Amino acid sequence: MSMFKFKKVAIFGVGLIGGSIGAGLKLRKMAQEVVGVGRRLESLKRAAAVGAIDSYTVDPGEGFAEADLIILSAPVNAVLELLKTGLPFLGSKHCLITDACSTKAAVLKVAEDALSGNLSFVGGHPIAGSEQNGPESADANLFENRVTVLTPTPRTDPSDLKTVQAFWEGLGSRVFLLSPDEHDRVLATTSHIPHLLAVLATLTVKRLTVTNPEKFLGAGFRDVTRIAVGEPSIWQDVFLTNREYLLQNLAVLEKMLAEWKSALQAGDREYVRKALDEAKQFQKSLP
Amino acid sequence: MSMFKFKKVAIFGVGLIGGSIGAGLKLRKMAQEVVGVGRRLESLKRAAAVGAIDSYTVDPGEGFAEADLIILSAPVNAVLELLKTGLPFLGSKHCLITDACSTKAAVLKVAEDALSGNLSFVGGHPIAGSEQNGPESADANLFENRVTVLTPTPRTDPSDLKTVQAFWEGLGSRVFLLSPDEHDRVLATTSHIPHLLAVLATLTVKRLTVTNPEKFLGAGFRDVTRIAVGEPSIWQDVFLTNREYLLQNLAVLEKMLAEWKSALQAGDREYVRKALDEAKQFQKSLP
Numbered sequence: 001m002s003m004f005k006f007k008k009v010a011i012f013g014v015g016l017i018g019g020s021i022g023a024g025l026k027l028r029k030m031a032q033e034v035v036g037v038g039r040r041l042e043s044l045k046r047a048a049a050v051g052a053i054d055s056y057t058v059d060p061g062e063g064f065a066e067a068d069l070i071i072l073s074a075p076v077n078a079v080l081e082l083l084k085t086g087l088p089f090l091g092s093k094h095c096l097i098t099d100a101c102s103t104k105a106a107v108l109k110v111a112e113d114a115l116s117g118n119l120s121f122v123g124g125h126p127i128a129g130s131e132q133n134g135p136e137s138a139d140a141n142l143f144e145n146r147v148t149v150l151t152p153t154p155r156t157d158p159s160d161l162k163t164v165q166a167f168w169e170g171l172g173s174r175v176f177l178l179s180p181d182e183h184d185r186v187l188a189t190t191s192h193i194p195h196l197l198a199v200l201a202t203l204t205v206k207r208l209t210v211t212n213p214e215k216f217l218g219a220g221f222r223d224v225t226r227i228a229v230g231e232p233s234i235w236q237d238v239f240l241t242n243r244e245y246l247l248q249n250l251a252v253l254e255k256m257l258a259e260w261k262s263a264l265q266a267g268d269r270e271y272v273r274k275a276l277d278e279a280k281q282f283q284k285s286l287p
Numbered sequence: 288m289s290m291f292k293f294k295k296v297a298i299f300g301v302g303l304i305g306g307s308i309g310a311g312l313k314l315r316k317m318a319q320e321v322v323g324v325g326r327r328l329e330s331l332k333r334a335a336a337v338g339a340i341d342s343y344t345v346d347p348g349e350g351f352a353e354a355d356l357i358i359l360s361a362p363v364n365a366v367l368e369l370l371k372t373g374l375p376f377l378g379s380k381h382c383l384i385t386d387a388c389s390t391k392a393a394v395l396k397v398a399e400d401a402l403s404g405n406l407s408f409v410g411g412h413p414i415a416g417s418e419q420n421g422p423e424s425a426d427a428n429l430f431e432n433r434v435t436v437l438t439p440t441p442r443t444d445p446s447d448l449k450t451v452q453a454f455w456e457g458l459g460s461r462v463f464l465l466s467p468d469e470h471d472r473v474l475a476t477t478s479h480i481p482h483l484l485a486v487l488a489t490l491t492v493k494r495l496t497v498t499n500p501e502k503f504l505g506a507g508f509r510d511v512t513r514i515a516v517g518e519p520s521i522w523q524d525v526f527l528t529n530r531e532y533l534l535q536n537l538a539v540l541e542k543m544l545a546e547w548k549s550a551l552q553a554g555d556r557e558y559v560r561k562a563l564d565e566a567k568q569f570q571k572s573l574p
Contacts, residue, residue, distance in 0.1 A: 127505045147502055176502055189495045190503045194511040197484045200543055202566040207539055208476045214573050215434055215463055216477045218414045220514040224481040227507040229570045232563035239559050243551040250548055252494055256487055257544070261537055264530040272526050276519035279489040283516045286501050 006031040006167075010067040012060070012082060013074030014038055014047035015231075017100045017126060019138025021071055022052040024171040027140040037063035039078070047135035060086045064095070069167070072099035076107065076237035083110045087119060094118040098164045100126055102187065102234070104151045104180035106241040112155050122164040123151035123180055126173060127191070133231045144172035149187075151180040188245035192238060193253065196246070198228040293318040297354040299347070299369060300361030301325055301334035302518075304387045304413060306425025308358055309339040311458045314427040324350035326365070334422035347373045351382070356454070359386035363394065363524035370397045374406060381405040385451045387413055389474065389521075391438045391467035393528040399442050409451040410438035410467055413460060414478070420518045431459035436474075438467040475532035479525060480540065483533070485515040 009031040011018045018036070025031040036044045036053035037060055044056035057063045060082065064070055072079045079101055095118060101107045104123050111121040126148040130137075148168040152161050165175045178186065202225045205213050239246060263271035296318040298305045305323070312318040323331045323340035324347055331343035344350045347369065351357055359366045366388055382405060388394045391410050398408040413435040417424075435455040439448050452462045465473065489512045492500050526533060550558035 127503060130506050149503065186495070186500065186503050189492050190500055190508055191505050193491055194488045194508045196547065197488050198507070198511050199563060199566040200540060200547075201481045201484050202570055203543060203562065204480055204536060204539055205476050206565065206569045208473070213473065213477055216414060216436065216473050217573065218478050219417050220485070220517075221477055221481045223510050223513050224485050225566075225570060226510050228566040230507075230563075230567070232560055232567055235563050236556060236560045239551065240554060240556060243554070247548065247551055249491060250544060250551075252491055253487060254541075254544060256490060257537060257541060260483065260487075261534065264526065264534055264537075267527060267530070269523060269527060273519055273523045275490065276486060276517075276522050278493065279486040279512075279515040280517070280519055282493045283489055283512060286504065 005029070006069050008033045008035065008067045008069075010035045010037050010063045010070045011053065012037045012063075012070065012072045013078065014043055014053060014056075014135050014138075015073070016133050016135075016137045016142070017129065018071065018073035019047050019050070019052040019135040020128070020140065020142035021073060021100070021171065022047065023050075023138045023140035024143060026051065026054070028170060030167075030170050031069075035063050035067070038074070043135060047138065050135055050138055052135055052138040064090055066093065067095060069163075070095060070097045072097065072101070075231075075234045076101045076103055076241050079107060080110050083107070083114045087114050087116070090119060094120070096120050096122070096160050096163060098122045098124045098167075100124060102129065102191070102238045103241040104149075104183045108151060108153055108180040112153065115155075120157050120160045122156055122160050123153075124164060124168065125149045125151070125183065125187070126168065128173075129230070129234075131227045131229045133234070141172065143168065146173050148173040148175050149178050149183050150175055151178055151183050153180065184242050185245050188242055188249050192242055192246055193249045195227055195230065195235060196239070198225045201225045202228040292316070293356050295320045295322065295354045295356075297322045297324050297350045297357045298340065299324045299350075299357065299359045300365065301330055301340060301343075301422050301425075302360070303417065303420050303422075303424045303429070304415065305358065305360035306334050306337070306339035306422040307415070307427065307429035308360060308387070308458065309334065310337075310425045310427035311430060313338065313341070315457060317454075317457050318356075322350050322354070325361070330422060334425065337422055337425055339422055339425040351377055353380065354382060356450075357382060357384045359384065359388070362518075362521045363388045363390055363528050366394060367397050370394070370401045374401050374403070377406060381407070383407050383409070383447050383450060385409045385411045385454070387411060389416065389478070389525045390528040391436075391470045395438060395440055395467040399440065402442075407444050407447045409443055409447050410440075411451060411455065412436045412438070412470065412474070413455065415460075416517070416521075418514045418516045420521070428459065430455065433460050435460040435462050436465050436470050437462055438465055438470050440467065471529050472532050475529055475536050479529055479533055480536045482514055482517065482522060483526070485512045488512045489515040
């Protein structure tokens with residue numbers, strides 16, 4: 001894997017994901033130079049301080065110049081904004097761009113609309129987020145044994161797809177391919193709905209009129225709601241750029257809630273037991 | 288704490304909670320004898336094998352005879368059943384009974400209806416459950432720094448309440464008092480709704496028509512749904528004996544879901560951001 005090398009990799013957004021990519025590249029000597037690009041000097045300095053990047057700049061033109069790989073790992077809307085306005089910064093050299101956004105259809109649409117000349121884009125999503133954020137949480141081994149989804153389209157260059165796949169495998173990740181649309185459909189269920197439910201479980205307690213509810217929170221509550229501390233600026237974009245599939249999932253959820261309501265009202269032990277058994281069996285079937 | 292001793296403690300139900308009580312009593316030498324009482328010989332044997340109890344019997348008459356403390360730590364319906372039918376087994380000696388059930392109003396009602404003569408009942412709920420179950424998960428220190436809620440009523444003997452409080456404090460627990468009704472209202476929100484949401488998040492994935500969804504499950508999904516493997520026979524009783532308050536909470540949840548649906552349909556960034564910020568701040572405010 002150390003044979004697979006980039007000369008200059010530019011990372012736009014150096015939080016948990018971007019910082020971990022930088023740290024991983026440096027640990028594995030996969031890039032000669034890792035440049036952090038961002039909007040806030042403060043974050044870039046902290047990323048450099050923890051060794052996640054070699055150098056940094058708030059000027060995309062400077063940061064992206066001569067890069068042979070650019071990774072966009074900022075929140076979705078910041079990535080969309082950059083794709084719409086920032087690509088003119090890039091020169092005439094062939095440049096491969098990929099991203100790490102949690103939703104893909106919106107990113108791919110804007111990216112492919114913006115592509116021209118020597119630019120090439122491959123969509124990607126490392127499923128490695130957590131409630132942690134900021135460059136201090138960067139971990140060179142974050143992607144080890146995690147899954148990264150790449151989302152090729154008819155316009156994706158097969159050789160660039162292979163390069164990006166090798167890049168993620170070099171960081172220790174397993175790579176699967178889905179279309180951007182299929183990615184968003186699946187992740188709405190496996191990631192976005194759980195996050196929304198964690199938020200709702202938290203807010204249900206907040207709305208409870210009781211003195212010191214924190215006294216009565218068990219480990220279950222902690223588990224279910226832990227990810228609700230996830231960065232609002234990141235999740236706001238995720239929810240809004242995947243709202244079609246989120247709404248489809250909410251419809252499934254509403255149907256189940258209505259069933260539970262009827263079952264509880266009727267004291268239907270069979271329904272409750274069957275649902276609990278089904279959830280337990282499915283959980284246990286997961287690897 | 289080792290000055291506080293019982294001669295014979297009988298534990299009805301030797302799973303995670305009952306087994307941990309037995310192990311904790313023995314570790315701290317709080318009881319001269321700990322007898323496990325249950326319906327399944329197999330569980331009792333396993334509890335004895337891991338040292339959670341000294342002896343065992345499937346005969347409540349034998350197990351409860353001469354006990355100065357009886358702890359009912361089986362699923363709610365088994366406890367209700369025992370309270371309705373098993374108390375005649377008890378002799379004329381003063382006997383203090385307490386329980387560890389996750390819902391309290393139903394248990395207190397049945398217990399106090401069944402009380403007579405020298406029997407005394409104090410309701411309790413150690414908030415220490417997890418997705419683990421069975422005597423193998425017994426842990427003598429399970430209750431350390433956990434909260435146990437005791438639920439006195441006008442019929443509760445103040446001196447027996449003090450005894451049960453000292454019992455739980457002896458096991459390392461902090462004790463708070465709530466009325467049975469207030470307990471059920473609070474726990475519906477802090478425990479039962481999170482459990483239901485974990486089940487629903489799991490079932491949403493199960494209902495998704497995608498090949499191998501397990502490939503695309505992140506750490507967030509694991510956290511949110513972990514407790515859905517909790518024992519169905521336990522949770523079935525919890526949900527059904529607390530259905531009034533669960534339904535009240537479901538109404539709050541349905542209202543929030545309806546708001547989210549409108550916000551997503553309208554692309555309302557402000558609503559989404561505000562809800563995420565509110566959940567994050569509340570989470571961070573918890574100790």
